[in-house]
Amino acid sequence: MSLFERLRGVDRRSARAAKERLQLVLIHDRADLSPGRLEALKDDLISVLSRHVEIDVHAVQISLTQERNQQRLVADIPLAPPRARRREAH
Amino acid sequence: MTAKVVTITSGKGGVGKTTATANIGFALASGGDRVVCIDADIGLRNLDVIMGLENRIVYDLVDVVEGRCKLRQAMIKDKHLSDLYLIPAAQTRDKTAVSPQDMIRLADELRPDFDWILIDSPAGIERGFRNAIAPADLVVLVTNPEVSAVRDADRIIGLIEAEERGPGKLIVNRVRAEMVKRGEMLTTEDILDVLAVELIGVVPEDETVILSSNKGTPAVLDSRSKAGRAFMNIARRLKGETVPFESLEARDGFFGRLSRLVKPGGGL
Numbered sequence: 001m002s003l004f005e006r007l008r009g010v011d012r013r014s015a016r017a018a019k020e021r022l023q024l025v026l027i028h029d030r031a032d033l034s035p036g037r038l039e040a041l042k043d044d045l046i047s048v049l050s051r052h053v054e055i056d057v058h059a060v061q062i063s064l065t066q067e068r069n070q071q072r073l074v075a076d077i078p079l080a081p082p083r084a085r086r087r088e089a090h
Numbered sequence: 091m092t093a094k095v096v097t098i099t100s101g102k103g104g105v106g107k108t109t110a111t112a113n114i115g116f117a118l119a120s121g122g123d124r125v126v127c128i129d130a131d132i133g134l135r136n137l138d139v140i141m142g143l144e145n146r147i148v149y150d151l152v153d154v155v156e157g158r159c160k161l162r163q164a165m166i167k168d169k170h171l172s173d174l175y176l177i178p179a180a181q182t183r184d185k186t187a188v189s190p191q192d193m194i195r196l197a198d199e200l201r202p203d204f205d206w207i208l209i210d211s212p213a214g215i216e217r218g219f220r221n222a223i224a225p226a227d228l229v230v231l232v233t234n235p236e237v238s239a240v241r242d243a244d245r246i247i248g249l250i251e252a253e254e255r256g257p258g259k260l261i262v263n264r265v266r267a268e269m270v271k272r273g274e275m276l277t278t279e280d281i282l283d284v285l286a287v288e289l290i291g292v293v294p295e296d297e298t299v300i301l302s303s304n305k306g307t308p309a310v311l312d313s314r315s316k317a318g319r320a321f322m323n324i325a326r327r328l329k330g331e332t333v334p335f336e337s338l339e340a341r342d343g344f345f346g347r348l349s350r351l352v353k354p355g356g357g358l
Contacts, residue, residue: 019276
C-alpha cells in the first residue's frame with residue numbers, strides 16, 4: 001500500500017486481493033488462454049501489424065475481459081509518434 | 091413416489107462434500123422424507139464413517155453393479171432415522187469399476203421407492219465425477235471462501251453445463267464470520283459475483299462438525315450446531331421452501347455498518 005493510499009484510508013485487506021486474483025484467474029481459465037500464451041499472442045500480433053504500420057511496441061497492451069457471458073480480447077495498440085515515423089521515412 | 095437425484099460435488103477435495111451429503115440426508119429424512127445416500131467415491135469411501143455406519147457394511151456399490159448382491163442387500167439402514175439409507179462405496183476398487191450408465195440404472199431402480207437420492211461425488215473431474223453426475227437432476231456444488239476452491243467450482247460449473255446437468259446450486263461452506271468482518275475472507279457476495287450459479291446455502295465454520303464426525307452422528311442432529319442449522323435450511327430450500335439466508339456477514343448489520351464508519355479503511 002502506498003503512503004498516499006494509506007493516508008486516504010484505502011485498505012488492502014486480503015479478501016480484496018483474493019477477489020482480484022480470483023477474477024483474473026477465472027478470466028484466463030474460461031478463455032483457456034494463460035497469461036503466457038496471451039504474451040505470445042501479443043508478440044505475434046505486433047510482428048504482423050508492424051508489417052503494415054509503425055507501432056509503439058512497448059506500449060501495446062492486450063487483455064481479456066468478461067462481461068456476463070461475453071469474453072473479449074481487448075488490444076490497445078498505439079502507433080509510433082509521428083516524429084519518429086517521419087525520421088525513419090527520411 | 092419418484093426421487094429427485096441430487097449430486098454433491100466440488101472439484102477440489104476437502105471442502106466438505108461428504109459432510110454436506112450426510113447432513114442434508116439427515117435433515118431431509120428427519121422431516122419424514124425417504125432418503126438414500128450413495129457414496130460414489132470408490133476406493134476412498136468416507137460417507138459411512140461420517141454417518142456412523144462403518145461397522146454395518148456387508149455389500150457395497152460395486153457388489154450391486156457387478157451382480158454379487160441385490161440392491162436391497164447393499165442398503166444400510168441408518169441408526170437414528172428409519173427413512174434414511176446408505177449405499178457405501180467399495181474400498182478396494184477404483185472408479186473404473188462403475189460406469190455412468192451403471193449409475194443411471196441404479197438411480198432409476200431406486201427412484202420409485204424414495205423422495206431423494208443423494209450422491210456424494212469424489213473430488214476431481216475424471217471418471218468418478220462423471221459417474222456421480224450422470225443420473226443427477228440437480229448438482230449441488232460445495233466451495234470454501236478461498237481462491238483455489240472457488241476456481242475449481244467455476245470449472246465444475248462449466249463441466250456440468252457441458253453435460254447438460256446444470257444449472258447447479260452453490261453451498262459456501264466453512265465461512266468464518268469474524269474473518270469476513272475483518273475483510274480477510276471472501277464474502278458470499280464476492281463468490282456469487284464471479285460464479286454464474288445460484289446460492290442454496292451458507293454454512294459457518296463450526297467445531298461441532300468435527301465433534302460430530304468424531305462420533306459419527308451428523309451435526310444436524312445437534313440442536314446447538316450452527317452448521318447443523320445451516321444444513322437444515324439447505325434441506326428446506328431443496329424442498330422448495332423460501333428460507334432467508336442467516337446473516338453470517340455481520341458487516342451488513344447495524345454494528346457492521348457502524349464499525350465501517352468509525353474504523354479507518356471502512357470503504358467510504
